[in-house]
């Protein structure tokens with residue numbers, strides 16, 4: 454018996470179900486947010502059994518309501534002198550553990566539900582890093598695809614012209630996410646400095662190294678994911694050596710997950726973009742992928758022009774039919790459904806770890822957990838990016854830069870700690886080996902205790 458029950462299971466379940474029913478009514482048109490909340494709620498019964506005081510403080514209702522949601526118009530001029538209008542967001546979910554922190558996503562699918570699910574997840578993820586950062590997310594329905602560099606710059610300047618009043622190095626620190634990399638962060642930072650007349654480096658992370666940015670931030674989410682999987686493998690006396698790996702996406706997270714997995718001796722045979730996927734039986738040539746995606750901003754389909762033995766298939770979900778030992782979804786939310794999960798299982802997958810945010814739906818997660826697949830949930834496995842952002846904030850405050858090796862070493866240590874913390878919480882609360890339950894509970898307890906410490910507000 455590993456748990457010590459001090460409360461009552463029935464009252465814990467009644468409380469959690471009641472909060473979820475209210476949440477569904479209030480957020481009826483926000484499926485992604487409800488999905489993210491449900492995944493966490495499903496882990497929490499043993500916590501409320503052991504901590505009836507959390508019910509008394511109504512912690513769950515307080516945790517699912519963001520501190521504030523800011524939405525604003527972004528007006529900018531395209532290369533044809535046409536005035537364009539987009540919607541910008543910043544969801545500041547919780548600053549219990551530190552200043553609001555989380556990326557900005559520029560993608561046409563951005564809406565309030567997606568912003569809220571990402572910001573909610575970020576609260577838990579950031580807490581798991583053990584660093585003093587709260588949770589937020591922002592972005593816009595702006596579509597960067599096909600836009601010129603000048604259009605991207607004007608959009609970023611217009612976006613910051615509103616956002617600047619809501620952020621600050623001790624208030625809220627945005628960074629990149631889908632569609633936002635060092636180039637966009639540079640334009641956003643330039644505009645912030647012009648408006649504020651202050652070189653407040655810690656107001657944004659993901660800046661270019663040499664201009665306030667930290668070494669390793671670009672690589673950190675992908676590298677961190679692979680470091681996390683290394684810990685999972687270590688527990689079963691395995692390594693990446695000679696494992697066959699499939700990685701979805703071909704953006705920032707995917708590219709650096711592939712790089713580190715290859716460094717550790719894995720054979721990565723497939724990656725994708727939103728149009729389709731490539732399969733290279735000899736192992737992906739990452740230099741070609743970098744040239745296509747980082748230099749030319751082209752489609753992954755063009756990979757086969759360089760590698761005659763590789764194949765391209767239209768449609769992104771088919772990538773999960775490729776047999777592999779390790780699957781690393783690094784593209785976007787809900788890219789693995791129940792059917793894809795069952796296909797992976799039938800083809801012998803041993804480990805699934807999430808580089809993207811919420812890439813597996815609830816059915817897929819259950820398929821993995823019920824069949825003994827080692828499963829690394831996003832909020833734990835992809836926390837390396839935001840952790841390195843927090844290291845960038847520390848360097849900005851100290852007005853000093855660490856070397857690549859120093860940052861990389863800290864990142865490895867952080868990922869190891871997240872793994873251990875999640876594993877221990879899973880064990881303590883009666884679900885040994887279940888990192889979904891473990892990561893949810895480890896983060897939840899930390900935020901809940903902070904809410905109690907800081908009083909009712």
Ligand SMILES: NC(=O)C1=CN([C@@H]2O[C@H](COP(=O)(O)OP(=O)(O)OC[C@H]3O[C@@H](n4cnc5c(N)ncnc54)[C@H](OP(=O)(O)O)[C@@H]3O)[C@@H](O)[C@H]2O)C=CC1
Pocket residue numbers: 629630631632633674701702703704705706707725726727728769783784785786788808809810835836838839
């Ligand atoms: N950047 C970071 O530090 C962090 C990112 N994440 C998460 O990782 C994921 C990827 O982010 P990131 O790499 O930064 O983003 P990028 O914009 O750099 O890359 C996204 C990649 O995913 C592909 N993609 C988008 N939609 C789909 C889809 N429906 N099916 C298949 N592929 C798709 C894109 O293809 P296309 O070019 O066709 O659009 C692109 O290859 C997101 O979920 C993000 O929230 C999590 C933690 C930190």
Ligand SMILES: O=C(O)CCC(=O)C(=O)O
Pocket residue numbers: 554555556557575578626627628629630658810835836838839840842
């Ligand atoms: O580096 C950051 O602040 C945010 C990274 C991010 O968007 C994420 O973890 O999903």
